[in-house]
Amino acid sequence: MTIDQAYSYLFFVALIVFGILMAVTLIRCIIGPSINDRILSINMIGTMVVCSIAILSGLLDESWLLDVALVYVMISFLAVIILASVYIREGRRKAAASDKETAGKKEEESV
Template identity: 40%
Template sequence: MTAAALIALLIGMLLLLIRAIAGPTLYDRVLAVNSFGTKTVLALGLLGFVMGRPEFLDIAILYALINFVATIAILKFFRYRSFQVPLVRRGGQGGGNNG
């Protein structure tokens, strides 16, 4: 049963790979990378159970955290064109988000 789920996940990863390579717009690719990360987390969890060592779940949790941070970084890059803009700006010139 877990093996079947793992095969389904790998097929899903292949489909996402096609979207990430072919994707016409930037957002297709961002979405593809984000859901590819989620698929990797699930695949690692299943892989642990297939191999008979469920300890891999810890690593899957770490991957989930990294995936989240990377997506936030990419989206912040698109909103502000820089990673160095603080989330709350102190007024002044150049402020795009007022609150």
């Protein structure tokens, strides 16, 4: 076995393991009870994709794939931040509304 074959076997095994791990994380994304679980799983799948792209650039000997990985990191971060800010705004609005309701009830009780 030459050294190139050994490297390609090693990287293939690593890529297959990453594929299995991504599938298992996707299960958590599907069954996740809250929105938080889903965003978390997608973030983790993004990290694994970045690792896979880095390994793939070693396997194919193409260094421009790393530029793709850099852009992927930024875009997955952007997706998480935008989804999170949407849900935080929604949750704040609901919390403020429920606070007003409870305050009104207390005032009625005191009167």
